Amino acid sequence: MGTSTTAQRRADQMFPVLPAEDIARIRRFGEPRDYAAGEAVFRTGQRGIGLILVLAGRVDISQHDGAGQVVEIAHHGPGEFMGEVSGLTGKPALVDGVAAEPVQALWLSPEQLRRLIVAEADLGERLMRALILRRTSLIESCAAGPLVIAEGDDSGRARIGNFLRRNGFPFRAVTPDEDPALADLLAPYRDHPDSWPLVLLADGRLLRNPAEQALAEALDMVGSDAADRIYDVAVVGAGPAGLSTAVYAASEGLSVVVLDAKGFGGQAGASARIENYFGFPTGITGQALTARGFVQAQKFGAEIAIPACVASLDCEASDGIHRLRTDAGRTWCARTVVIASGARYRRPPLEHLADFEGRGIWYWASPMEVQLCAGQEVVLVGGGNSAGQAAVYLAAHALKVRMMVRGDGLAATMSRYLIDRIEANPAIELMSRTEIVALDGDARGLQTVRWRDRASGAETEAPIRHVFLFIGAEPATEWLASCKLATDRHGFVQCGGDPGYPLATSRPGVFAIGDVRAGSVKRVGGAIGEGATVVAQIHAWLAERAQDAATAEVSA
Numbered sequence: 001m002g003t004s005t006t007a008q009r010r011a012d013q014m015f016p017v018l019p020a021e022d023i024a025r026i027r028r029f030g031e032p033r034d035y036a037a038g039e040a041v042f043r044t045g046q047r048g049i050g051l052i053l054v055l056a057g058r059v060d061i062s063q064h065d066g067a068g069q070v071v072e073i074a075h076h077g078p079g080e081f082m083g084e085v086s087g088l089t090g091k092p093a094l095v096d097g098v099a100a101e102p103v104q105a106l107w108l109s110p111e112q113l114r115r116l117i118v119a120e121a122d123l124g125e126r127l128m129r130a131l132i133l134r135r136t137s138l139i140e141s142c143a144a145g146p147l148v149i150a151e152g153d154d155s156g157r158a159r160i161g162n163f164l165r166r167n168g169f170p171f172r173a174v175t176p177d178e179d180p181a182l183a184d185l186l187a188p189y190r191d192h193p194d195s196w197p198l199v200l201l202a203d204g205r206l207l208r209n210p211a212e213q214a215l216a217e218a219l220d221m222v223g224s225d226a227a228d229r230i231y232d233v234a235v236v237g238a239g240p241a242g243l244s245t246a247v248y249a250a251s252e253g254l255s256v257v258v259l260d261a262k263g264f265g266g267q268a269g270a271s272a273r274i275e276n277y278f279g280f281p282t283g284i285t286g287q288a289l290t291a292r293g294f295v296q297a298q299k300f301g302a303e304i305a306i307p308a309c310v311a312s313l314d315c316e317a318s319d320g321i322h323r324l325r326t327d328a329g330r331t332w333c334a335r336t337v338v339i340a341s342g343a344r345y346r347r348p349p350l351e352h353l354a355d356f357e358g359r360g361i362w363y364w365a366s367p368m369e370v371q372l373c374a375g376q377e378v379v380l381v382g383g384g385n386s387a388g389q390a391a392v393y394l395a396a397h398a399l400k401v402r403m404m405v406r407g408d409g410l411a412a413t414m415s416r417y418l419i420d421r422i423e424a425n426p427a428i429e430l431m432s433r434t435e436i437v438a439l440d441g442d443a444r445g446l447q448t449v450r451w452r453d454r455a456s457g458a459e460t461e462a463p464i465r466h467v468f469l470f471i472g473a474e475p476a477t478e479w480l481a482s483c484k485l486a487t488d489r490h491g492f493v494q495c496g497g498d499p500g501y502p503l504a505t506s507r508p509g510v511f512a513i514g515d516v517r518a519g520s521v522k523r524v525g526g527a528i529g530e531g532a533t534v535v536a537q538i539h540a541w542l543a544e545r546a547q548d549a550a551t552a553e554v555s556a
Helices: 020-027 110-119 121-141 155-166 180-189 212-218 240-251 286-299 367-373 385-395 416-423 478-483 524-555
Strands: 031-035 040-042 051-056 059-064 070-076 096-099 103-108 147-149 172-174 198-200 206-208 230-236 256-259 303-305 310-314 322-326 331-339 343-345 377-381 400-404 428-431 434-442 445-453 459-462 467-469 473-475 510-512
Touching (some): 103 110, 110 121, 110 286, 147 155, 147 180, 155 212, 155 367, 180 198, 240 256, 240 286, 240 524, 256 331, 286 303, 310 478, 331 524, 377 434, 385 400, 385 416, 385 428, 400 434, 510 524
Parallel strands (some): 147 172, 230 256, 230 331, 256 303, 331 510, 377 400
Antiparallel strands (some): 040 096, 051 103, 198 206, 310 322, 343 473, 434 445, 445 459
16 A cells, blocks of 8 residues: 555645634635636736635646646635645745636735734644645645756756755656656757756746756745845744744744755754654654744734844944844844754865765765665764664665764763663664765766774775765854854853843844754754743843833933
8 A cells, every 4th residue: 555645634724624614714804806708817936825615616737847747736615725835935836726617705915814823723733734734745745846857867867856845845856767748858968967956847948957046036035125125033944943933923023034055954954853853752753843933923914034044243333222233234134043053064184085075985874865875885984872773764775774973882971771772773783983084086986985983993985985074063153244243162152241141142132042052952952942931031022122212222
């Protein structure tokens, strides 16, 4: 028996038919719209669609790809509604909706949809569940989004697939010969390996081996900056700490923008399974946990821009407004800034390491990498909990996992339950006092790895194409150089100079939480707790500034 999909298991929750009393509750949030038979209710790529409730008639939902192929997805009649999680923010629609007959409908903007969800708690819960399940179904079924075209073992395909998957964006990956309809389109690129992978967008544009930023721009994932808007809070980093801040701040009425260079979830989002997080006795994947926070933040109106790599922070403006500038030249302004940029993966000093990143060198273990290394021998370096989780996950698919640590074992760095699991798994070989000394490969990617036994000095080389590095992290704070914040000798941001604001940095209105903060506990639970705590301090700080301004105005 095959694995049932979300659409099969939970169809009644994905496509509920709302009774008259629910429709009456929605009416006060929406506005009536009429569509003639054959008229487009919305098209793929259209922005600003929140939710559309059918009152009479029928709307056909379909997906089309850049090659012109059309697939029917659903049909909505009276009492049914159109939309998925992109409706919370007005991001581009992923499918087409066409009136199959004259249609009467209620149209809700993203803002109206969010107000409905918050004001009508029980109805809002059902609507949110449906919106989330629909996006999940689109991801599972590959029924929307771009086509990523490359051979199955192409590392670029994994790179782009990982980026889209980490950001909850559906896509379909195909090989060059899998779809005959693509033959003519792909013919000019078959002898040009630098062009692969190709990404075919729904509007027919073809991107050749795009960088993540270029792909995001083409898919309109980031949206536009608003240099003339001043947010109450700008959060840099969409890991657990940053998302927690966004949820609590936005739910309490503060205007929030979250900026992240890669995708939501941070390092926690790459965890195969988190088993020691409170409230999840059977464990939860990092992606699932942080995806819930990502949607929850948007539910309350937080704006999230990904990828948006912050290059500098101006915290000395005379007007007291902080300005964040990205490497793409965009600017966001805010009264307060929360630094939640976390830590980036530490890289060992190996020649050619950068050449093979994304082509055999990986800093996480997700289904995309598992697909590439299934049935092969792999190396995993690291002895912390994240490394242990990854080793167990990879061992279920790889032929063998060589787990290398420089120390004598795992007891000092890993939870006991993970050590027991590793020791009991015959597919995992723990290699203590061992380090990688050389990498070699070619245009296809990593091909061989050489390592050294630190006790004997003996070196061994083997044909290994995939190495997973989990050797800790260093603070992602280089973008803060322009703000001259106080840091410890390792570069982590120091806080607590003001007893009233223990998470405040040395700069007024700038706070730091999570892994980037000196002295933090470096745990998911701690990061989420700090995200909630900092919001209370932001409220107090904004109130204090408002009081100071009022006093100054009276004195004048």
